[in-house]
Amino acid sequence: xxxxxINIEVKDLNVWFKDIHALKGINLRIxxxxxxxxxxxxxxxxxxxxxxxxxxxxxxxxFRMTGKVIFDGKDIYSKDIDVNLLRIKxxxxxxxxxxxxFSIFDNVAYGLQGRIKNNKEINQRVxxxxxxxxxxxxxxxxxxxxxxxxxxxxxxxLCIARTLALEPQVILFDEPCxxxxxxxxxxxxxxxxxxxxxxxxxxxxxxxxQAARVSDRTAFFLSGELIETDITNKIFTASMDKRTEDYITxxxx
Amino acid sequence: xxxxxxxxxxKIIFLCGIITIxxxxxxxxxxxxxxxxxxxxxxxxxxxxxxxxYPISEPPQFxxxxxxxxxxxxxxxxxxxxxxxxxxxxxxxAEVAPRWLKDxxxxxxxxxxxxxxxxxxxxxxxxxxxxxxxxxxxxTGLTAFTGSIMLAFMAMPTMVSIAEDALYAVPYTYKxxxxxxxASRWQxxxxxxxxxxxxxxxxxxxxxxxxxxxxTMAVMMLTGNSARIPQSFFDPxxxxxxxxxxxxxxxxxxxxxxxxxxxxxxxxxxxxxxVNITADIFMHHKK
Numbered sequence: 001x002x003x004x005x006i007n008i009e010v011k012d013l014n015v016w017f018k019d020i021h022a023l024k025g026i027n028l029r030i031x032x033x034x035x036x037x038x039x040x041x042x043x044x045x046x047x048x049x050x051x052x053x054x055x056x057x058x059x060x061x062x063f064r065m066t067g068k069v070i071f072d073g074k075d076i077y078s079k080d081i082d083v084n085l086l087r088i089k090x091x092x093x094x095x096x097x098x099x100x101x102f103s104i105f106d107n108v109a110y111g112l113q114g115r116i117k118n119n120k121e122i123n124q125r126v127x128x129x130x131x132x133x134x135x136x137x138x139x140x141x142x143x144x145x146x147x148x149x150x151x152x153x154x155x156x157x158l159c160i161a162r163t164l165a166l167e168p169q170v171i172l173f174d175e176p177c178x179x180x181x182x183x184x185x186x187x188x189x190x191x192x193x194x195x196x197x198x199x200x201x202x203x204x205x206x207x208x209x210q211a212a213r214v215s216d217r218t219a220f221f222l223s224g225e226l227i228e229t230d231i232t233n234k235i236f237t238a239s240m241d242k243r244t245e246d247y248i249t250x251x252x253x
Numbered sequence: 254x255x256x257x258x259x260x261x262x263x264k265i266i267f268l269c270g271i272i273t274i275x276x277x278x279x280x281x282x283x284x285x286x287x288x289x290x291x292x293x294x295x296x297x298x299x300x301x302x303x304x305x306x307y308p309i310s311e312p313p314q315f316x317x318x319x320x321x322x323x324x325x326x327x328x329x330x331x332x333x334x335x336x337x338x339x340x341x342x343x344x345x346x347a348e349v350a351p352r353w354l355k356d357x358x359x360x361x362x363x364x365x366x367x368x369x370x371x372x373x374x375x376x377x378x379x380x381x382x383x384x385x386x387x388x389x390x391x392x393t394g395l396t397a398f399t400g401s402i403m404l405a406f407m408a409m410p411t412m413v414s415i416a417e418d419a420l421y422a423v424p425y426t427y428k429x430x431x432x433x434x435x436a437s438r439w440q441x442x443x444x445x446x447x448x449x450x451x452x453x454x455x456x457x458x459x460x461x462x463x464x465x466x467x468x469t470m471a472v473m474m475l476t477g478n479s480a481r482i483p484q485s486f487f488d489p490x491x492x493x494x495x496x497x498x499x500x501x502x503x504x505x506x507x508x509x510x511x512x513x514x515x516x517x518x519x520x521x522x523x524x525x526x527x528v529n530i531t532a533d534i535f536m537h538h539k540k
Contacts, residue, residue: 087432100427110434159430162434
């Protein structure tokens with residue numbers, strides 16, 4: 001993986017929410033077509049880090065940051081960045097499935113409307129996205145139904161499809177399986193592994209086993225610091241830092 | 254001892270709860286008894302669709318169609334003005350304005366709600382009435398249009414605060430999800446937040462309208478009190494409420510005129526009842 005070109009480079013990133021120093025001097029490279037998982041106990045800054053990458057923290061009161069996040073050769077926090085376009089290139093799937101209050105089809109087409117004029121192309125993109133998220137077979141006859149009629153796992157795959165429809169370069173997953181049963185989780189993990197061929201994936205997870213199953217590299221966060229990053233196998237078998245090992249083996253967190 | 258205390262307190266609270274219901278039922282019964290007495294001598298159809306309201310001529314005519322149309326026209330006008338402005342204001346406060354401006358705006362809207370309607374009517378009389386007269390070149394500035402403008406101001410506080418609550422009630426996660434899909438602020442408001450708050454916004458509109466229908470003082474002062482069928486927004490009109498307020502003092506108790514005013518009360522009651530019920534249905538509407 002480390003041989004792939006760099007997709008996102010985070011340099012000396014510090015983040016504050018009001019007085020809380022949430023991320024402290026993070027340096028991290030994310031390579032193309034890898035799955036990087038981020039693990040760590042609660043309040044270690046995993047989600048804050050993820051939300052820094054698509055500038056979703058901008059919506060949060062009291063957010064301040066220093067440092068750089070280089071994506072596509074540009075700092076995403078520089079003034080001339082089109083934030084809406086950035087969020088299309090760096091898509092996000094949230095912890096709990098959040099279908100918007102529309103039909104299944106409209107949920108997936110949501111981000112396309114206004115960008116693509118041609119209805120036929122929208123239809124094609126929706127179908128393709130649903131197929132990539134392994135949902136097409138289950139919903140193809142009920143696209144006009146409300147998205148709330150789907151099960152939790154289906155809703156989460158719908159949210160993945162919604163992001164895929166925009167054809168992003170990077171997908172951020174924020175604990176995407178935290179509310180799901182093991183079978184739904186397996187389906188989503190399977191989807192992630194296949195999606196790796198076309199996308200770069202960053203996965204925040206509380207489930208260390210999930211990180212071990214799907215990711216190429218793993219980063220361990222603790223109290224806002226990046227403790228270490230390495231090939232997943234190495235992190236899980238021979239981590240450099242004692243704290244990483246303690247966390248993985250369940251001695252704290 | 255404490256058991257007795259508990260018992261007494263419980264009974265008192267029960268009484269408080271029952272009293273409201275009893276009062277409402279008594280008021281309603283009284284209204285019905287007095288109002289329905291009219292229909293011993295006047296047919297309902299003639300009452301509702303009669304074109305002439307001459308309660309003290311000989312023989313008297315009790316047609317409230319001009320009054321209904323007057324109320325409708327003023328309400329319609331107030332709705333046309335207050336709905337877009339009020340809902341726009343709510344969206345601005347809930348989604349767009351920075352915090353400090355939000356607080357100032359909310360304070361001003363509460364202030365607007367605190368102005369007594371007679372004061373608004375008075376202000377309208379000395380400022381708006383001459384303005385409307387001169388601007389449109391009318392024989393009088395006391396028109397349905399003038400009343401509509403002032404009533405729009407009175408409907409706005411209710412509308413804004415309820416619509417704002419409805420907008421806040423849209424889960425924050427929807428907003429985040431929309432932003433994460435590359436939606437701009439306007440797209441998020443227009444395509445996610447407003448549809449999400451739609452039933453609440455409708456309820457806000459209905460309650461605002463309800464306020465307009467029942468309002469008396471300001472319309473009485475501003476609309477010219479002419480019980481004729483209006484031809485346009487720029488005619489003087491008289492509303493149902495203004496008629497009762499104007500004539501109750503001079504109607505002989507027990508006369509046909511007196512009963513007719515109560516019948517108008519029933520009509521008003523039915524209208525506001527339906528407006529409130531509709532608002533209620535929207536408010537508790539589940540997606």
